Amino acid sequence: MSPRWLGSSRPSVRWRVPEGPAPLGSRPSWAWTPPADGADSSPNGSAGHAPAAEAAGIPASWERLLSLMVLSRAIEDKLNNLFLQGRIRGRLLMGRGQEAIPAGAATHTGSNDLICPAHRDLAAHLARGTTPTDVFLQYLWRDRGPSGGRDGDVHFGMWSKGVLPMISHLPDSWPIAVGLALAKQREGAGGVVVAFCGDGATSTGTWHESVNLASVWQVPLVLIVENNQYAYSTPNQLEFRVASLAERAPGYGIPGWRVDGNDVVEVHEHVGRAVAAARSGRGPTLIEAVTMRMDGHAIHDPAQYVPPELLEHWRRRDPIQLFALRLHEAGLLPPGGELELRRACDAEVERAYQEALAAPEPDPSSLLEGVFAAPPPAPRTRPLFG
């Protein structure tokens, strides 16, 4: 059986070397800037260029989409370096190369909506207003971080931003997402929930029960499967025998679409349609976004089981490069614009890292906070000797 990706008729794209260096500093004038307070912003705000973008079939919010992808990549590149330098502990999972999915999807949600990210969806957190400083506070186990220094890994989220903290057991955020969407349905205010998981997670009973119940209750939910070809070292062909995971949707009575997960325009367009359907009471949609896991499962995994030509194929389809090329062709992005943006993001990331580094670790006396609903009785201890 030849791999599915070989049949792709999409053109491969090579990185364009931008002309001239751009200085480190603030974001270019055309780039989307997150609100200073880190709060959620309008779902599709755009600084301008909307008519030109629309004419080229590009979302009016293209600056925001590009900025989110580039910022997410810059943060993860920094985390990768910090890990290799021994400056962050534990392990590290990244979504480099998959940014178009969380960025393209979460940008359709607003302050009345909720998202349930999986473990490669940093761009979705950022879209909801989680700041680079929040991310570094998390990975440096700092007191002010989203997990209060109890976790320094990908299992975080901020309810204040409408983000369900990521649940390690996969895809156990999905039944919760169904419940959250039921709450949104009962509120009757048009709120939706967008939930993410990987291809491997679709083989669990929890996944099937969640999709079924979401359909039966017709809750306002958009379910996104990021099919990055592998679940740890297990390739798609050892996971399932359907040609597309989207095919499973009609079995549960809901629409299912397969999209190119490296094309942020395609992701954004389809998730937009699914969100609109959910908001107007037409129930859930399942979207399979096809992409590639470009790193190992986590940083300890060299992924020697992945054929190099498969990685090469997808490297040429890098979502940031693909989008930048399209923006150049439409005359929206100035020459070297993506590099200029990357440099600004790198500066922002460095500042955020330094800020987090200077923040205190949790006070040991707070150890039991958040563990018990009510303060526990004083421990009954007995001297071991004597």
Ligand SMILES: Cc1ncc(C[n+]2csc(CCOP(=O)(O)OP(=O)(O)O)c2C)c(N)n1
């Ligand atoms: C119920 C459960 N089993 C096993 C794991 C360990 N685990 C973490 S990520 C992962 C691979 C998941 O693959 P996939 O859903 O395709 O997501 P990807 O990592 O490829 O993004 C596994 C097996 C887990 N977190 N939860």
Ligand SMILES: [Mg+2]
């Ligand atoms: Mg996977």
